[in-house]
Amino acid sequence: MSGRLSAVLDVTDQFIAARARGPWPIEEVVKACADGTAFPDCRAEWDPNSGEQWVRILKTSTLLGLVWVPGPLVIETKGHREVAAEVTRVTSTYCEILVVPHMNTPILSFAANRMEKVWPDGDWPTGAVDPSAMSAYDLWYATS
Numbered sequence: 001m002s003g004r005l006s007a008v009l010d011v012t013d014q015f016i017a018a019r020a021r022g023p024w025p026i027e028e029v030v031k032a033c034a035d036g037t038a039f040p041d042c043r044a045e046w047d048p049n050s051g052e053q054w055v056r057i058l059k060t061s062t063l064l065g066l067v068w069v070p071g072p073l074v075i076e077t078k079g080h081r082e083v084a085a086e087v088t089r090v091t092s093t094y095c096e097i098l099v100v101p102h103m104n105t106p107i108l109s110f111a112a113n114r115m116e117k118v119w120p121d122g123d124w125p126t127g128a129v130d131p132s133a134m135s136a137y138d139l140w141y142a143t144s
Helices: 012-021 027-035 082-091 112-118 136-143
Strands: 043-045 054-059 062-068 073-077 096-100
Touching (some): 012 112, 027 043, 027 054, 062 136, 073 082
Parallel strands (some): 073 096
Antiparallel strands (some): 043 054, 054 062, 062 073
């Protein structure tokens, strides 16, 4: 088991809380990034017309944060703790915040029996992503 983390963070309740709060001004995050009023030297990637559930905040090719579209929730790395603060400032909305060591560290888990409360219209890619131990990248992939 060397190299593996022994504990994972169950993020089910944070997602349920964010989903329950409903629509929020996610477009303001993309706008602020584009016009430079937030996230200096970064860009936001999101295609609202494709049904994408995540806005990605990137600096060059490095993913600094994931901002969930259906409800106010931000995943940021320990090294970039400013992402959630900027999202909160720009949207004037309190966000659920998940902090991960790296976007590819399998530290997150989600209660499979509660997925329909968060993704009522979506299908989890069974076999592709294990909800009991996944990274932020895995979560982004599973719900994009």
